Amino acid sequence: MIQWDNILIDAGRAAIGIPAAAYAMSALGLNLQFGYTGLLNFGHVAFMLVGAYGTAITVDLGGSLWLGIPVGIALAALLGLLLGFPTLRLRTDYLAIVTIAAGEILRLIVRSSGAEPLTNGVFGIQAFADEFFDLNPIVDGRYGIGRFRFDERTLWVLIAAWALVALGTWIIWKLTRSPWGRVIRSIREDEDAARSLGKNVFWYKLQSLMIGGAYGALAGIILAVDQQNVSADFFIPLLTFYAYTIVILGGPGTVFGPILGSILFWFLFELFDEFLFDAVAAGWFGDVIETTDVGAIRFAAVGVGLMLLMAFRPQGIFGKREEVLLDV
Amino acid sequence: MYDALASTAHEPGVPKPDPIMVASGLQRSFGGLHAVDLESLEIQRHTITSLIGPNGAGKTTLFNLLSGFDKPDAGEWHLNGGPLVGIPAFQVARQGMIRTFQLTRSLARLTVRENVMLAATNQPGERFWHALFGKWRDIEEANREKARPLIERFGLDHMADEYAGTLSGGQRKLLEMARALMVEPELILLDEPTAGVNPALTQELLEHIIALRDIGMTVIFIEHDMDAVQNISDWVVCMAQGRIIAEGPPADVAANPAVIDAYLGHHHGEVP
């Protein structure tokens, strides 16, 4: 039985849920790098990891959460500097290679026994965000209409996360409409031309990578705070490509694209997931697809979605076709 | 202005009375090919110097070296007496030497106006903190006013708010010129600015170039059309196979047997 009402409610919840907010934040950063500056950061997950771990470790060492969050963000910006320095003078592929590898390497280091005193190895760090939840002003209960409801804890995280996304969008809006934004867009179009006009292309790319990384860090922090947990094996390369799909879905190089993209992505993702699950359970596919395969298939679907979008609608769902035709 | 060079000898590498740019021993090879291999080159201030030579002579490569876009294997060069060895391209541009490209590089998904305004050098809003918290709108307004006549001068005003990617090849050449002028450079290197531009506009363009000299800029100008060279140059430098083979006033160089030989020899050697 396909339970459409259930599926739609769940998909609706997912569309405005905490992951949707966190990935909107992540995609805002990636959009600055990829959509506005033309940087191919294939290791965005590394920034998310560094943000989350930077925060958790700071708290674990006795610091406040309110210190931990800026520390996590600053560490991610520093990571941008480290990754950008050897690669941003080279062809764009090198940044992609170094960042995709960095994502995996950082995960391995964080879970390695050598890092255990700080990161607690494969076990990760838990319960570091009490300070945030202690501030929750919302009275216990379940808020919403019908079955579309959130409890007070989720609601508190949701409000905070979407408020941060709004703030982050405002900053991107200011930046990309400023002369600074014009320079990074010119770098995306042709960095030699920008250079010939006296723009320090390397430094702008580095700034974009670092700022985008800070957004990634904040996304990682939102997810970690919500779960009160960081663990290395959460930060798999796949997370980067969720963000890519979201950016392209919403339209690269647009201010609100990442938000729309994230809402749409999580709606479709949940819809597809639950539909497939119900369909498998109802025996539609016989032995070919079993319930344990649903996970693999939905990730394969993200891959196909990313390919098709990039090939046929690189301007996003809402973008204008002509803009892309210029991209020769 | 031409008078300043009146007493200068007509020979390759000759020193000039008031050079803005001095290069010596510049070498660049690709594999076994010596694309640029020059002993010395000086460019007189406030003149139009044409750089001519057969295809593949090394003219563009020389521009790349002078403007910091490519690194020479050996040699040094100075702008206004300041050494440029190892200086990155963007800093060379900031020191007042701007180049254009033979294959135009328009910023496709920026409008024509944005293309030109990007070139302004005085915009503090290009710095991150200023972009977020600073005041840059007044300067932006002033730059917009400054860009307007430039855009008009090159006949792009009706396209000002279109994406540069929608321009024709010739229009892109013009846009690139406008952009370079917005920088208000001291020395401008133009790589075949008239290629692909229609004859009427070419004539106008050449007049602009003369006007640039008259307001005090120095121009180095790569050109294949000898009539154009004859008309506007104060001085002509001819390259072949990476070397300077002749220098002098236009008429003199055009009559130089080595130059004629280089062009003809080149044609002889070329596969039809």
Add this chain to the structure above:
Amino acid sequence: MALVLVGLVLMQAGPVFAQDEGPSIVGVLESVENELREPVPGVTIIASLDGTVAGSAVSAEDGSWVISVPGPGTYEVELDVGTLPGGVALTDPDRPVLDNVRVREGQAKTVRFQLGPGISAQVGDLDRFLDLLVIGLKFGAIIALASIGLSLVFGVTQLVNFAHGELITLGAVLAFFFNASPLGPQWPLVFAAIPALALAAAFGWAQERGLWRPLRRRGTGLIAMLVISIGLSLFLRHVILWLYDGLPRSYSDYAIQREWSVGPLDIVPKNLVIILSALVILGAVGLFLQRTKTGTAMRAVSDNVDLAESSGIDVEHIILITWIVGTVLAALGGIFFGVTEGVQWDMGFRLLLFVFAAVVLGGLGTAYGAMLGAFIIGLASEVSTFWFDVQYKNVIAYGLLVVMLLLRPQGLLGQRERIG
């Protein structure tokens, strides 16, 4: 304690939502020698239910591991022998898999693997170093096969194919199908490799004709191509996961071999075979590039497409052949990799980091550079385990990659980048 347990369960949660507390399988890995107990960290343990993976874990510094499983049932728990550190082996080498592990609702079921000193634990430093050299050579040979294709394709199309890792996996998995799958013909690996490589060639052809060529025709930009390749990588990897499952498996032959001793050297015969046959194949690739018309054309296209085209080379045809050759070589590398490390759905993706390090070290786009870089990376990362823990092998390769980019970004055999 309760806190830690909650953490353990959360740790296993999927990327998005935390699961509820459920049953789990737990244990502690300790190597026992003369009454001395040493915890064994960094070992992968996989639990599966009816042949599909239900969860996996890696033992921590104190040897402990926890796999939270989706529900009650009878699980099969396997210790991935390949991840055991040097000097530690199963006391009963024939029992890496414990079947019949019954887990009840909400239970944390404990299982034990008996571990003790392996044979190599007793050997001296020199011997161990020599062993590592051989293993490094073997690893280098595998990386070399796997990376030439990436470099060749880059040479002729300027595309870094981020889905290259999946071509490696594809070869290994296809060979597994013909060799050891209950659904397949169960041929010996040498014969199973033939149809596997033929299918890989077909896949290389299909990939170029069905995807990359149409994209080039439409004038798709480089960045878009790179993003598409990473999308393809996600897609292929998870389709393989769907069809093959998450469990690592071994080919039916060559799984366990006794070592040959040659002087101070102990060589597992299959390693020797891999090294020698890889060298022969690499030599053949060199001859192909140097002596045949197609190979020469390939180099010409790499060097300068326009020039090649104007001198009458059918560039599109050469690109097609490059994709086929590259895919077959990657698949072959995958089969060799599978022989030594087992076949798993993400094996190619794990190898990709080493492949990238190799091609960047040697110089992107140069086939010989990829070979040279591969042996350097293979040797460096294996020999590094003489001093450092195995878990830092990747870090060593990554370090070499970054240092190379800082010092000589064009790679050992590459030329300084052209400026437009």
